[in-house]
Every structure is written in structure tokens, then in C-alpha cells.
Amino acid sequence: MERTGRRTAVLAALTAAALFAAPAVASAAPAPSTIDVSDTSVSAGGTFTVTEQLYNPTDFTVTGAKAAVYTKEKPITELVDLVSCAGTIGCDQYLSSYRGGVGDLGAGESRTVTFTFRVKEDVTGGEFTLQHQFAGDNYAFSVEDGPAITITPAAKADVKVALTATPRVGLVARVDYVITVSNSGPATATGVRVTANAGSGRTVTSATGCTRSGATANCAIGTLAPGASATAKFTSEGGVFAWGAFTATAQRAASAPADPVAANDTASKKCTAYTGLFVTC
Secondary structure (H helix, E strand, O other), X not given: OHHHHHHHHHHHHHHHHHHHOOOOXXXXXXXXXXXXXXXXXXXXXXXXXXXXXXXXXXXXXXXXXXXXXXXOOOXXXXXXXXXXXXXXXXXXXXXXXXXXXXXXXXXXXXXXXXXXXXXXXXXXXEEEEEXXXXXXXXXXXXXXXXXXXXXXXXXXXXXXXEEEEEEOOOOOOOEEXXXXXXXXXEOOEEEEEXXXXXXXXXXXXXXXXXXXXXXXXXXXXXXXXXXXXXXXXXXXXXXXXXXXXXXXXXXEEEEEOEOOOOOOOEEEEEEEEEOOOOEEO
């Protein structure tokens, strides 16, 4: 009777252990395609990388395997240019995607492709969902959503140049010029520099805010906040025997960030000398 009781107790313990034992969990196979992005916030003109991992979960070889990258809201080819891709036999644009080929991919094999993209300068900005796909010549898996990236428009500062001319009475056909440089924004302009040329047969004899050499003046304006303006001045002379028309010009030579309007970067003034005694502008 005692032996039977011990046997019953052992069976009960084994049954309880079996009931409360943790169930075995089968490890999940990797997805056919996954991606990681180096930066989820990029400015127009900036670069970022997308790393796509391919895995073949089938029991056959996928021929001509390719990593494909899309964006959901609009074609990725309208947003970014392809700079390079590592880990591929070749990469290029295909319709509304960029693709990197890795050759044939056998059952259970994997490959990694890293794309480098540059955001186009004229992109207006917004949030865009990256999509990815493992595509092959004989089989293609579905397109999957990946992380979203936010593109911010490139900063721009519209620098305008104006030029006024005032002739002076004297013997050398003197003309005083004022260069007015303004920033219409929307961003602050830095490193603003303007070059001026007094025209044929003229010599810059003095300048304020500029360095001079022969008929030219180089004017460092510096930084202009949106809505701000600054001036620089120079004087040119043509000599006692000056005669005929001459045109002075002033032109934006440098500024940052990009200037979106080139048409207002240059200004000019035409004057006419009738000997050094009389000049009209």
C-alpha cells in the first residue's frame, strides 16, 4: 500500500511539471526584406543612407535578386537622386524605384544593400514613407512600409543689388556710385559680397566698404537679416579728355544660403561724358 502511494505521488508530480512547463517557441524566419535609414530628418540637398537586408525564405533560388526602395506618397525618383549603392552588382533607377541587384539568391541566403541618396534641391518638403521590396526575375515579394523620413526645404535668401550714379562737376568726369544690397529672405544671408566695375576707360579712385583695383571694386557686405539692407560706395573718374558712354555694374558675387532669384543680382547705370567737365547719367 505504501509503495502504491509513492508511485501515485511521483506520477502526480510529473503531470504537474508537464502542465506548467514553458511551451517551446519556434524561432521566426527573417522577413524577405527589411530596411534601416541613417537619418529620418533630412534637408533638401542633404544625403542619407538606406540599408536593405534581403533574405530568401523559399525553397528555391530567386534569380536576379534586387533590393528595391520606394516612397509611398510620391515617386522616390522625384525626391532624391541616387549617389551610390554598396553590396550590389549594379544599381539604377527603375520606373518609380531605385534598385540594387545582388545576383541569384539561393534558399535561406541573405544579402545586404546600402543605398546613398541625395535629396533634390527643389523639393518642397514633407514627410514621406519609405517602402522596400525583395524583387527577382522569377519571383517578387510584396512591397512593405518602412520608416518615414521628414524632408525640410533648403534655406534660401534672395539678395538684391541696386546701383545709383551721381555725376560731379569737375575736370575728370567724376561719378559717385552707391551700391544698395538688400535681403528679401526668407533666411538670413551670410558672406554677402558684391563686385563692381566702373566701365571702360574708368578708374575707381576711392571706395567706402570696398577694396579697389583699377576699374573694379570688391565690397564685403557681410550678414543681412531678412528685410535688412546695407550700402557701399565708390567713385570713378575718366580724366580730362573723357568722352562717350560708359556703363558701371554691380553684381552679387557671393552669399549663403542659395539665392533663388538671379534676375535681381545685378544692377547697372549708363552715363555719358562730354569731356571731363560735363557728365550725364
